[in-house]
Structures are given as C-alpha cells and as structure tokens.
Amino acid sequence: MITVTCPVALHPDGAPLRIARADALLFAETTQPPAPAAAHLLFDALGLETRSALPLGTSTDITKGAEWHFILCRIKPPVRETWRHLTPDGTLVTGRWIPLSDAGNHPALDWIRATL
Template identity: 50%
Template sequence: MTIHKACPIALHPDGAPLRIAAFTHPQAGLQIVKGTIEARENPAKAAARELFEESGLETKSAISIGESEDISEGQTWHFAICRVAPPVRESWQHYCQDDGGHLFKFFWHPLNADPTGFALPFQNALNWVSDHLR
C-alpha cells in the first residue's frame, strides 16, 4: 500500500534566488515540510495544511506541480507551490504538535544549493523540485 505525502513548496516571496522554507528537526536533522495526506484530502489542500501545521506559514493558494514515486520507497510525494505573502522573516522557530511536539528552526534554503546535509528523502525531494522549477 502506497502512502501519499504532501510536500508544500513554500517559496520566499522575493524570488531571487528561488528559496524554499526548510528547517532543522531537533532529532532528525535538515528537512523540508511534508506530511501524510488524509483520506479523501486534496493533495494541494493537504500541502497548505501541512505548511501551516509544521511552519506556521500560511498560503492563500497551493498549486499542484506534480508527484513522484522516486523520493522514498513505498510513498508517493505530491508537490504544491505555496505562495507565502510578505513580509517574511529570514529565520524563525515554530513549535509543531506532531510526534509529541518539537521546536523546528526554519530558514530559507536556495534551490540552486547542494542539498547535501538534508536527510536522503529530502535531498531527493529538493532535487525533484529544483528540476521541475527551472
């Protein structure tokens, strides 16, 4: 059974260079936002929900840009562009309720930067996003 994941691509509104919201998980290292799509939930709406739950960022629209079964075995990742309205901070912290609660430390990761250092599925996801937004 395939697990479906929503991955919001929250881009910094200045657009130059393209930067995506990323964070340091206190137990699992560098990541980007993603989460499980609930039963009968639209993947783009799930991306917007996950973005808010994990980062505190809100988006007025989430637009699906594709999916991949090559990010993590047994999972299909659904990607959606989420426009974040300015102003935005260069870094921030957000307390996420998932898995008993964690404080995530966010920053903006340039999409043209090497994703080495991120956990492997997130390296794969960043490469997918970079390839599809060129």
C-alpha cells in the first residue's frame, strides 16, 4: 500500500477555517514518517515553516491502494494573508489562505472538512 502525506495548514485565527493553498491540494507519496514529511512538503511547496505537526487521522478511502495520513501543521509566525515562495525546482508560487469550504472538490478535502 502506498503512503500519502497531506499537510493541513490552517490559519491560526480559526474563524472561519482557512487552509493554506497555492494552485492545488498539497499531498505527496512518501517513505518518511508522516509528520516530518508533512512539514517538509509544506515548506518546500509553500515556504511555510511548521511549529508542530500533529496527526489528524488516516484514511484508505481517498484513493485505491493508498493510505492517506492527514497532518495538522501549526505555522510559525509571521502569518501573512498572501505570500510568494520559490520552490526547490525554481517555480515561483503565490500562497494564500482560503476558506476550507471553498477549497475545491477532492475526496481528501471532504475528509478534512468532515474531521474538522
């Protein structure tokens, strides 16, 4: 079975629930333990540093043959509304906080909404 790590970075103000996003849901297959993998992925993809990474849960219902690990990543300040980050492969991304309810359609997002 494949292990997929999905970092969940929520804006610390808490109301409404807002998730850090660039252009798509952030997840990756990994062989690392889920918590450090989530923090690493969040930093590489969005430039957000994780203060702590806490397991939210797992699911085998997202994609066939994969066990998804959802990790709540608490972000180190400062927390900006939008930001730019140069990824390790040289791509410039613009990150932003969007309401979790508006984050798009994906079974993983449905799982996050139902859990939180």
